[in-house]
Amino acid sequence: xxxxxxxxxxxxxxxxxxxxxxxxxxxxxxxxxxxxxxxxxxxxxxxxxxxxxxxxxxxxxxxxxxxxxxxxxxxxxxxxxxxxxxxxxxxxxxxxxxxxxxxxxxxxxxxxxxxxxxxx
Amino acid sequence: xxxxxxxxxxxxxxxxxxxxxxxxxxxxxxxxxxxxxxxxxxxxxxxxxxxxxxxxxxxxxxxxxxxxxxxxxxxxxxxxxxxxxxxxxxxxxxxxxxxxxxxxxxxxx
Numbered sequence: 001x002x003x004x005x006x007x008x009x010x011x012x013x014x015x016x017x018x019x020x021x022x023x024x025x026x027x028x029x030x031x032x033x034x035x036x037x038x039x040x041x042x043x044x045x046x047x048x049x050x051x052x053x054x055x056x057x058x059x060x061x062x063x064x065x066x067x068x069x070x071x072x073x074x075x076x077x078x079x080x081x082x083x084x085x086x087x088x089x090x091x092x093x094x095x096x097x098x099x100x101x102x103x104x105x106x107x108x109x110x111x112x113x114x115x116x117x118x119x120x
Numbered sequence: 121x122x123x124x125x126x127x128x129x130x131x132x133x134x135x136x137x138x139x140x141x142x143x144x145x146x147x148x149x150x151x152x153x154x155x156x157x158x159x160x161x162x163x164x165x166x167x168x169x170x171x172x173x174x175x176x177x178x179x180x181x182x183x184x185x186x187x188x189x190x191x192x193x194x195x196x197x198x199x200x201x202x203x204x205x206x207x208x209x210x211x212x213x214x215x216x217x218x219x220x221x222x223x224x225x226x227x228x229x
Contacts (some may be wrong), residue, residue: 035218037165037220044208044220044221044222044223045157045159045165045208045210045220045223046220047210047217047218047219047220050216050218059216059217061217062121095164095165100167100170100176104170104212105153105212105213105215105216105218106153106155106167106170106171106210106212107155107157107165107167107210108167108170108176110164110165110166111164112164113164
């Protein structure tokens with residue numbers, strides 16, 4: 001069965017960077033895009049960007065351009081999302097999500113989420 | 121960027137009642153690339169509907185989606201206790217830029 005397992009909670013200081021991992025299993029990692037979505041406490045879902053694990057091509061929401069980098073290591077079926085220049089407003093749960101079918105943009109499978117807390 | 125608006129913000133209903141949730145887009149969503157998700161506290165979202173009206177695997181048939189263009193609806197025919205949650209719509213027609221609506225909370229009256 002498809003599983004996405006994310007790394008554990010992080011606490012960072014303002015100005016620092018955080019890198020969250022998302023290990024995929026149960027399918028061919030390079031066949032389906034991975035997206036990242038975040039959710040501040042009590043707030044809605046916010047799409048951050050996508051990555052094609054086969055080519056490494058990425059696309060980011062304008063809001064995060066210049067601060068976010070999505071990468072992958074195909075040998076261990078793991079995707080990464082790094083967010084830099086952290087500020088308190090970046091405190092949120094970060095989810096990786098796999099598209100439901102090739103070439104689609106709906107998210108059929110989600111990781112369990114990683115809480116990132118930005119605090120001095 | 122396509123902006124999605126969901127209404128109502130909160131829907132207070134009793135088990136067994138019918139729930140009708142609306143999602144409106146600021147411009148036409150191409151090919152009805154509209155999805156619905158359910159999220160319960162402390163959990164990741166779960167896909168319910170994609171392509172505006174196709175149920176995801178394992179989703180009960182009391183959930184149905186309809187609509188096209190700029191107006192979409194999620195209907196829960198008879199609310200079960202486990203259906204009280206927050207529901208989000210998402211458009212993926214303007215690939216590769218995706219957006220979510222702000223959500224509708226369905227709570228127990």
